[in-house]
Amino acid sequence: MKKKMFIGVDIGGTNIKSAFVRNGTIEKRMKLPTKAQSGVTEVIKQIKAAIRPFVADASGVGIGIAGIIDSRTGMVRYSPNLSGWNDITLGQILKQEFRLPVKILNDVNAVCLGEWQYGAAKGYDNVFLFTLGTGVGGAAICEGKPLFGANGFAGEFGHTVIKFNGPPCTCNNYGCLERYVGAKFIVANAKRRMRKGRSSLRRYKKLTPKIIAQEAKKGDKISKEVFSEIGFYVGIGVINIIALFDPDVIVISGGVSRAGRVLFDPVRKTVAKRLLGAQFRNYKIIPAQLGDDAGVIGAVYFASSA
Amino acid sequence: MKKKMFIGVDIGGTNIKSAFVRNGTIEKRMKLPTKAQSGVTEVIKQIKAAIRPFVADASGVGIGIAGIIDSRTGMVRYSPNLSGWNDITLGQILKQEFRLPVKILNDVNAVCLGEWQYGAAKGYDNVFLFTLGTGVGGAAICEGKPLFGANGFAGEFGHTVIKFNGPPCTCNNYGCLERYVGAKFIVANAKRRMRKGRSSLRRYKKLTPKIIAQEAKKGDKISKEVFSEIGFYVGIGVINIIALFDPDVIVISGGVSRAGRVLFDPVRKTVAKRLLGAQFRNYKIIPAQLGDDAGVIGAVYFASSA
Numbered sequence: 119m120k121k122k123m124f125i126g127v128d129i130g131g132t133n134i135k136s137a138f139v140r141n142g143t144i145e146k147r148m149k150l151p152t153k154a155q156s157g158v159t160e161v162i163k164q165i166k167a168a169i170r171p172f173v174a175d176a177s178g179v180g181i182g183i184a185g186i187i188d189s190r191t192g193m194v195r196y197s198p199n200l201s202g203w204n205d206i207t208l209g210q211i212l213k214q215e216f217r218l219p220v221k222i223l224n225d226v227n228a229v230c231l232g233e234w235q236y237g238a239a240k241g242y243d244n245v246f247l248f249t250l251g252t253g254v255g256g257a258a259i260c261e262g263k264p265l266f267g268a269n270g271f272a273g274e275f276g277h278t279v280i281k282f283n284g285p286p287c288t289c290n291n292y293g294c295l296e297r298y299v300g301a302k303f304i305v306a307n308a309k310r311r312m313r314k315g316r317s318s319l320r321r322y323k324k325l326t327p328k329i330i331a332q333e334a335k336k337g338d339k340i341s342k343e344v345f346s347e348i349g350f351y352v353g354i355g356v357i358n359i360i361a362l363f364d365p366d367v368i369v370i371s372g373g374v375s376r377a378g379r380v381l382f383d384p385v386r387k388t389v390a391k392r393l394l395g396a397q398f399r400n401y402k403i404i405p406a407q408l409g410d411d412a413g414v415i416g417a418v419y420f421a422s423s424a
Numbered sequence: 425m426k427k428k429m430f431i432g433v434d435i436g437g438t439n440i441k442s443a444f445v446r447n448g449t450i451e452k453r454m455k456l457p458t459k460a461q462s463g464v465t466e467v468i469k470q471i472k473a474a475i476r477p478f479v480a481d482a483s484g485v486g487i488g489i490a491g492i493i494d495s496r497t498g499m500v501r502y503s504p505n506l507s508g509w510n511d512i513t514l515g516q517i518l519k520q521e522f523r524l525p526v527k528i529l530n531d532v533n534a535v536c537l538g539e540w541q542y543g544a545a546k547g548y549d550n551v552f553l554f555t556l557g558t559g560v561g562g563a564a565i566c567e568g569k570p571l572f573g574a575n576g577f578a579g580e581f582g583h584t585v586i587k588f589n590g591p592p593c594t595c596n597n598y599g600c601l602e603r604y605v606g607a608k609f610i611v612a613n614a615k616r617r618m619r620k621g622r623s624s625l626r627r628y629k630k631l632t633p634k635i636i637a638q639e640a641k642k643g644d645k646i647s648k649e650v651f652s653e654i655g656f657y658v659g660i661g662v663i664n665i666i667a668l669f670d671p672d673v674i675v676i677s678g679g680v681s682r683a684g685r686v687l688f689d690p691v692r693k694t695v696a697k698r699l700l701g702a703q704f705r706n707y708k709i710i711p712a713q714l715g716d717d718a719g720v721i722g723a724v725y726f727a728s729s730a
Contacts, residue, residue: 186701186704195704196704242574243574244573244574244578258566258668260564260566260567260569260571261566261569261570261571261572263566263567263569264567265566265567265669265670266567266670267550267669267670267671268548268549268550268670268671268672268705268706268707269670269704269705269706269707270670271670271701271704272550272668272669272670273668273670274668274670274700274701275667275668277667277700278663278664278667278668279586279660279663279664280585280586280587280588281586281587281588281589281599282586282587282656282657282660283587289700289701290697290698290700291663291698291699291700292698293587294700350588351588354585354588357584357585357597358584358585358664358668359668361580361581361583361584362562362564362578362579362580362581362664362665362668362669363571363573363578363668364571364572364573364574364575364576364577364578364579364580365573365574366574391596392596392597392598393597394580394583394595394596394597394600395492395577395580395595398492398501398502398575398577399574399575399577400574400575401574401575
């Protein structure tokens with residue numbers, strides 16, 4: 119890492135966040151609407167606009183984006199949030215525009231690199247990070263190296279199966295973890311329980327995992343039951359992660375992870391109770407530290423180390 | 425890998441296999457009873473006897489052994505096949521005896537290294553190998569590096585959960601893969617089905633997965649149904665592996681893997697049908713190539729590269 123100033127970009131379905139980053143610290147930042155519905159050309163225009171103000175002093179650009187990314191060629195093969203993004207050579211396009219090196223990677227891989235270099239997983243050689251939100255993504259560091267895998271899709275935690283005869287998932291499989299703990303399934307879980315008992319959740323017109331977590335912390339029984347069940351499912355997923363990767367740390371990131379102890383307690387309890395060889399293992403299950411900044415910081419690390 | 429001649433040892437619950445290996449090729453071999461029931465001292469005596477004949481020309485010793493192994497210190501922390509083996513400093517003991525470098529690793533990790541360097545997974549950077557037999561073990565190569573994990577237990581495929589509310593497993597958890605596809609559960613599956621219909625399996629006094637596979641190949645309906653169900657469960661496990669590791673190849677090893685197509689067909693079918701993003705992925709599900717020799721060859725590779 120010779121050059122120290124890079125531009126980090128986090129392309130989401132709603133907003134593009136960009137930042138000027140020096141040694142893992144954000145010095146300036148910017149946010150623009152993605153305009154995902156306006157088509158590929160318009161989104162690329164927005165990405166360029168998010169990069170341009172920082173270009174003068176930067177040595178390169180790192181970009182995190184949801185989807186199937188070929189980091190070697192800088193190609194976005196498919197992005198679930200951006201309609202029409204199939205085999206878009208984003209790296210090439212931006213390289214030509216700005217005459218700077220551009221590196222692109224999956225957004226959750228970016229978050230994982232950020233937390234590994236500067237956040238919750240700093241100093242560890244074996245890390246698994248996952249995000250809990252609308253979807254459930256994941257990424258791993260194995261023996262001190264980021265794991266991308268043969269096709270660049272390693273870490274697809276949300277579509278690991280925790281019940282082979284479970285309910286159908288959008289991915290065509292059954293009983294995927296995301297089908298139990300994705301944001302809308304947390305809300306559906308709460309609604310199902312609310313039919314059977316009193317709950318402070320009734321005061322809200324539109325439920326979100328955040329509201330349910332808040333009410334759980336205030337003592338609402340049904341909200342606590344929801345997170346206890348969600349935490350159990352997440353714990354089963356974590357057991358599979360620990361069995362396979364044996365990481366030093368499991369970092370939980372994403373909006374739902376901010377629920378705090380109402381989530382982490384049942385996750386940790388499930389793992390401690392059911393994990394093979396728990397007595398021989400050192401592992402930690404901890405929250406992410408960098409919040410929404412992890413993506414741009416990790417994308418910059420990727421660009422600066424590649 | 426400067427020095428080319430090493431001794432490889434594979435310590436099983438019944439036999440100790442040792443070999444003199446040059447460039448991945450076994451030149452001489454030996455087999456002794458483990459005498460696992462006679463206590464730690466007796467087993468160590470057998471291990472020494474299996475090494476001694478090859479010592480004169482060797483540059484080091486590599487040992488694969490089932491259990492929880494601390495490869496850095498050469499300590500066997502726990503071995504399920506050997507009673508009383510808790511925190512045994514096997515590496516130290518053998519180093520003092522033979523004045524040679526000694527490296528110890530988990531047996532399935534040894535098999536994986538062997539198949540990666542000289543067998544079915546040769547040339548690939550991302551590999552997951554698992555063994556189907558009495559138990560179900562696993563090991564991974566990630567981005568060209570063997571994955572041991574924080575505590576040395578990575579790859580514990582048999583105790584990944586495929587049904588969180590499934591039947592209890594010996595490990596204290598529920599619905600582990602091994603609980604569905606371990607050898608005795610394959611036999612139990614066949615016996616359950618035999619109660620309901622005619623089967624050529626009735627001719628056998630004692631059923632084994634091998635016999636069931638043979639009868640399946642000959643066309644016995646119940647035997648085919650057994651392997652079709654077993655293959656489905658293995659396929660679900662493989663989906664979780666591919667989702668998380670995105671390997672180039674998944675190698676299936678161990679006695680049950682010799683069932684051939686009656687096993688591999690339903691595994692491949694399940695994965696192709698249910699795997700997220702199958703259209704974007706290159707992966708292969710293939711049988712191991714080195715058979716019973718993979719362990720000693722892989723242990724030698726470990727000793728020679730460490």
